[in-house]
Amino acid sequence: MTDSTSTYDALLAALHSVLGDAGLVLTGEAMSPYCVDWRGEFGAPALAVARPKTVDQVSAVVRVCAERNIAIVPQGGNTSLAGGAVPIAGRAQIVLSLSRMKAIRAIDPVGMTMTAEAGVVLETVQEAAREHELLFPISFAAQGSSQIGGIISTNAGGINVLRYGMTRQRVLGLEAVLADGSIVEGLRHLHKDNAGYDWKQLLIGAEGTLGIVTAASLRLAPRPKHKITAFLAVPDPESALALLRHATAQLGDAIAAFELISPSALALVKQHFGLKPPMEMQSWAVLIEAAASLSGLRDAMEAALTMALEAGDASDGVIAETEAQAAALWALREHVTEAELKSGRSVKHDVSVPINRIPDFIRDATSALHNAFDGLQLVVFGHVGDGNVHFNVLGAAVEAKAAINRVVHDVVAGHQGSISAEHGIGSYRVSELAHYKQPSQLTLMRTLKRALDPSNIFNPGKVLNDGRSFSEK
Amino acid sequence: MTDSTSTYDALLAALHSVLGDAGLVLTGEAMSPYCVDWRGEFGAPALAVARPKTVDQVSAVVRVCAERNIAIVPQGGNTSLAGGAVPIAGRAQIVLSLSRMKAIRAIDPVGMTMTAEAGVVLETVQEAAREHELLFPISFAAQGSSQIGGIISTNAGGINVLRYGMTRQRVLGLEAVLADGSIVEGLRHLHKDNAGYDWKQLLIGAEGTLGIVTAASLRLAPRPKHKITAFLAVPDPESALALLRHATAQLGDAIAAFELISPSALALVKQHFGLKPPMEMQSWAVLIEAAASLSGLRDAMEAALTMALEAGDASDGVIAETEAQAAALWALREHVTEAELKSGRSVKHDVSVPINRIPDFIRDATSALHNAFDGLQLVVFGHVGDGNVHFNVLGAAVEAKAAINRVVHDVVAGHQGSISAEHGIGSYRVSELAHYKQPSQLTLMRTLKRALDPSNIFNPGKVLNDGRSFSEK
Structure with missing residues (x-):
């Protein structure tokens, strides 16, 4: 038995004593879905995949790894587009999957808040909110598999940011495990809390490099009763901006989405899926959606379209009359990525x-x-x-x-x-970030990383990868 | 000439070479407004008041002080209610007033953003937004003297948080000076930016203990075209919550303010200012305001009131018919603090x-x-x-x-x-924070303070005051 074998065995024994059989994945075949991203572009082997069920288990796993200088790659639904949630080569490491922490701990329909564990799938959160006539407005293509811990760690955006903000703006509190294994429990349901540094903000969007999010208090929104969707042909992107001003003047912050689509994107969607705009057009297109509990959406949207057509900022436009028509308009936008893939x-x-x-x-x-x-x-x-x-x-x-x-x-x-x-940055954009970010900001980022994770055990090589700062094993 | 005199003279000479006569206040009389808070409850002497005009001057002042271990108390409009912006005894220190940095550097009416320096008065920002039919929605009693740097450093709230969020949610980017004098320039006008750690979040609400905010990119909002204000008598706070649900069901997120006022508060306002509710009442009161660019506010508010009255969640209510009536309703709420002062x-x-x-x-x-x-x-x-x-x-x-x-x-x-x-915490609530905050969160706060300000020169004794962590001179 070599030294490294006994080190490996000791690690597994320690992890097993924390997690049991159910919480530990060890064979190469079983580990492989955790070790490569969904597009197959990023990944590296791991020593083990830990699947804790509680925050105390997460804390214990972190202590086991910290003692041995084993890196930890936190993972949610593994839907990163930037290689942020899988290992990269060069380090002894485990994947820590949060997917078994999937309890919705509480919902408060009056205060419009929810407490969800990191492994709850985004769509599950959306549905739980809907049962109370409420809305969790973060929405994007991977919502059926992405998890709350992941969307918080990447500050996910999506199609409703204009009206509802990024994920950051929906987080009222976090429970997290730090690099020394300590648990910080800040699961408050407070809309206003200026009692001390708002440390949770630092974990949001840090891609698992500063701490591991294990649960969150989420801010829900009233579910709008009315919705309106319009699709316009615009001469060029300048006209789209003019249209945005018309729409803002009429609809104010009821605008939920304002999407621009190039002629080439529309052509690909037609070519691969046979989907066509509701009017003859060769130009750029804009899809506008607005939502509100108040009436008056249709009048306001019609006024905006009239202004745009009269000013020459749009050449044609339709307002969806039915939910099916609205869905058909959205399909034009939502098939762009797949049409691109087929090309x-x-x-x-x-x-x-x-x-x-x-x-x-x-x-x-x-x-x-x-x-x-x-x-x-x-x-x-x-x-x-x-x-x-x-x-x-x-x-x-x-x-x-x-x-x-x-x-x-x-x-x-x-x-x-x-x-x-x-x-996000993940591993894909690390060198681009280093190239473009102001040096004093990079230094500040490194200062924060070193303060919170001095041994660089959390998701090493993601966001920052600076050989001068961190010696990798 | 004693050593301390020569040290003092050397400090002043160094500050003078950065700031000139116009940027340095030295006499006790001239310094006194900077060294005591507006209520006269907090304060201590300072060696000097620095009034830089540019971020480079702020940086140079920080370097001068850092070399000599002189503490710096950043100050905006000096309207803190927690003793956060004036010196406390026990440390050689200067006040750094941002009030001469008062340029509005840019406004983008299409993207709805503004770049303002730290010393711009909140009301000036509000007015500049209004000129473009836009809204900067942070609003509270001291808006005529509080400054942008201060409201960001304290994450100010006010009367519109329900609809528009705290100051944090209106900040798109910051320019700031760190404890080593380095300048971080993050004045981006981006609604979405996941390129690296969002370090500005850490400075927002840190009360000047982690860095000095010198300018900010602010997110403006569409100015709502319509507004409606209602005042209701409710039996008790439970009924107020039921009323909130009725209002949310009808008005959605158009609700901009939902204020509860106790019978004792109303009685004081009547006693000291002769102001009375529009109906006979002895009970609790709720003031609701909603705002939107869409029509339909009045119908929705009437529906909410009808539901509340029928359910017994309110005993009486009025909707303001004119701007003057709305102002009279708000006066009942806004005079509570002054009536309390007179009592x-x-x-x-x-x-x-x-x-x-x-x-x-x-x-x-x-x-x-x-x-x-x-x-x-x-x-x-x-x-x-x-x-x-x-x-x-x-x-x-x-x-x-x-x-x-x-x-x-x-x-x-x-x-x-x-x-x-x-x-905020300021100096007023430091010991209360230490008493109530979870130890692991206090430790995390100290870790962040130590990482960003290892010599504890930024606003010492505010937010955290831990003799074990920081030796004060």
Whole structure:
């Protein structure tokens, strides 16, 4: 028996004494779904997969690993688009899956709050809220498998950010385990709490590198009684911004989604799924949805459309008359990603810029790419109401990927934007973050990481990967 | 010339070389408004008051002080209710007033954002937003003198939190100076940005103990076109919660304020200002305001009132027909604090509890106080829609203040509430925070303080004051 074997056996014995058989996955085959991301792009082997059932077990697992300098990769639904939730090579590590912590501990319909454990699937939270005529408004494609701990650790966005904010704005309190195994229990249901540093904010969006979220108090919203959906053809992105002003003037903050779709994206959706806009059009499109408990949505939407058509900011538009029509309009937007997938490998960019810079960003990034590369096709869509553009590139050679990223991100940086609007850094964008982030901010990030996780055992290599700061084993 | 004189002279010379005559206040008389809070309850002398005009000057002042281990008390409008913005005794220190940094650097009406320096007065920000038909929704009594840096550092609340959130939710980016003098420039106008740790969240609400906010990107909101205000007599706080459910069902998140006022508070307002409710009543009152760009507010408010009256959750109610009537209803609420002041010294509590615990909290705290003390009069009011209760005690002996705090805060803790909903910790509540906060959370707070301000030069003795952690000179 070698030393490393006995070290390994001792680790497993210690983990087993905490977790039992039910909480420990050890065979390569059983571990593999935890060790590679859903697209098969990221991953590395782990020594074990721990599946604790309680916060005390999470704490005990962290202590076992901290003593041995074994890294821990926290994982929820494993739906990261940035390789944030699976191991990367170079470190002795385990995956810590929160998926067995799936209790909804409490719902308060008067205060409109819920306490959910990290492993509760997002859709389950949405449904539990709906049973009380309430809404948990975080919503995106992977909601059937992503988990609360993951959406908090990545500050997930989605289609309702314009009206309801990112996940950060829905979190009232957290329970978490820190790198020394200590449990911080801040599961408050308070809308106002200025008693001391709001440490939970630091864990939200830290991608599991500063602490492990085990449960959260969530802020629900009143479920709007009315909804209206419209689809417009607009001449160009500038017109979309003018339309946003018309819509804001009429609908105020009842606007829940304001999505821009490029002609190329609509063409791909038609080509692969046979879905077509409700009118003849070759131009850019905008999908607007508004929701409210008050009446008056339709009048306001009609007024906005009339203003836009009269001003030439839209050439045509329809308002959905039925739920089925609204769903058909949304299908045009929601099939873009799959249509893109069917068209071949794409180089994706999840960027944001100030809203008034969106037209310039799209123009500048497009021309910069066409100047630098031949034969590219651009698929542009996104949540324009909140400045988030998905700017994806088809037809690129595999080896051109990094160069394409650099061209697009340079344009983003020139417009004071972000290279990751909602998908996070994960392992995918670590070097891009290091390239673009202001040095004093990177230093501050490292200071925080070192303070909270001095041995770098939490999700090493994600968000930050600085050889000068952390010696990896 | 003694050593301390020469040290003092060297400090002043160094500050003068950064700030010039215009940026340095040195005489005792001129410094005194900076060294005592507006109620005259907190304060201590300072060696100097620095009034920098630029972020580079702030950085240079911090370096000058850091080299000499001189503490820095950052100050905005000096409107703290918790002694958070003035020196406390026991440390060689200067006040750093941000009030000369008062430029509004940019406004983007399309993206609905503004960049303002720390010294811009809140009301000035509100007015600048109004010029573009937009709203900066943070609003409270001291808005004519409180400054942006201060409201961010204290995560100010106010009367619109229910609809628009605390100050934290209006901050898109910060520029700040850290304890080593480094400048972090994160003035982004992005609604979505998941590129790295969101370090600004840590400075928001840290009361100047972790960094000095010098400018901010603010998120504005569409200005609602319609508003409606109602005033109801309700039998008790339980009925107020039932009324909140009726109002939420009808008005959704258009509800902007939902204020509860105790009979004793109304009686004081009548006694000192001659202001009376629009109906004969002896009971508790609720003031509701809702705002939206959509029509339909009046129908929804009438439906809510009808439901409440039919269910017996309200005994009477009026809806304001004019702006003047609405102002008269608000005057009943807004004069409570001044009426209380005219009634003598009060022991104030700015607490929050989960919304569904409010009636139990009021009942339990009231009986606990009456059991422990004789002759007290309770004045209860607050932003019930967000769980924030101002629970103030008249008629107490000066020496009973700490004991009264303890009784009320014990009840708050028993209901999983917060001892500071919106006023912050400052120096006033430092020992209360240490008493009630979970030890692992206090440890985490100290870890963060030590990481960002290892020499404890930023606002020492505020929020945390732990002799074990920081040796004061």
